Amino acid sequence: MQKKEVTIYDIAQALQVSPATVSRGLKNHPSISKKTCKKIQETAQKMGYRSNALASSLRTSxxxxxxxxxxxxxxxxxxxxxxxxxxxxxxxxxxxxxxxxxxxxxxxxxxxxxxxxxxxxxxxxxxxxxxxxxxxxxxxxxxxxxxxxxxxxxxxxxxxxxxxINNQRAGYELTKIMLEKGARQLLHVTGNTNLRVYKERLDGFRSALKEFSISILPDHIWQTNLGVEDGIRAAEKILRMKTLPDGIFVANDTCAIAIINHLQKHDIEIPDQIQISGFNNDPFASLFTPQLTTVQYPxxxxxxxxxxxxxxxxxxxxxxxxxxxxxxxxxxxxxxx
Missing domain, CATH: 3.40.50.2300 (Response regulator)
Structure with a gap:
């Protein structure tokens, strides 16, 4: 048989106070002394009282x-x-x-x-x-x-x-770093560009290339889910390219590090052959070798x-x-x- 729910009336009867006093005491109302509030709350706990949040929300909206x-x-x-x-x-x-x-x-x-x-x-x-x-x-x-x-x-x-954050500006700054250090064949590995966050990072990538008068190649923009496996698949695809990119802007750190790790296993030197930047500044980004260029996302x-x-x-x-x-x-x- 299901046990009856304890109410504020039960607590009031046990303590010989009014239900209104119990209600206020459970909420630490300033009109009730701290000593009384503590006694009410301790008694409520011993009796197994549970507040009815749904009923309260209906009363107060x-x-x-x-x-x-x-x-x-x-x-x-x-x-x-x-x-x-x-x-x-x-x-x-x-x-x-x-x-x-x-x-x-x-x-x-x-x-x-x-x-x-x-x-x-x-x-x-x-x-x-x-x-x-x-x-x-x-x-x-x-x-x-x-x-x-x-x-x-x-x-x-x-x-x-x-x-x-200003994702467009952040994408621009990350791409510009690689361009200023000589990269000219750049690749962008992104997420679903129907989402504003990835569209704006892509816009930043494009803005930096335009500033350096570099053509934007449609086949150098890859949409993925930005996970570890996506990074490995992207690295395999890079290894099959006739001309390797010399710079890659990846829209998150997880995928960027997966790409670096897989490329290094195939004797690609980072950053000497390919510069790579990520996004988010995940904790492992600074522990990885080489340390990842990224953005601190607050x-x-x-x-x-x-x-x-x-x-x-x-x-x-x-x-x-x-x-x-x-x-x-x-x-x-x-x-x-």
Missing amino acids: RSFTLGVIVPRLDSNFMSTVLAGMEKSAVELGYHLIIMQSFETDEKEKECARLLFNHRVDGLLVSTSAERGHTEHFAPFLTKNIPVLFFDRVPLDPHPFSSVT GTAMGERAVTTIVDLIKNKNKSPKREELDFTLIPGSSTL
């Missing part, structure tokens, strides 16, 4: 919960973003519900539906790698629930808020800013969407001459 959808959790960069989000959320009195889309639109839609039904107060999203569509976030806007994109932003972010700061921004939008429903760009730092390494 606030759940103090933020939904977070990320492409995948097995990413050092995303771990730093989530750490920043958790820090700011705790400071502001919010909890996070974190879900991953596994890089598919269908799973992203399912995550959005579940979080909407869970009555989150705001939604933070880094889009999946498939298409970056936004129709499934429309119900949030209908209910005036703010949606903020971070890192991976749709090509058309209107009418959503966003926190990013993951923790991005997570903190995303949460503080969306909480501000929750509290001020009439505010217009915010679009913020954080600073990045170029990290020169020995993978470029």
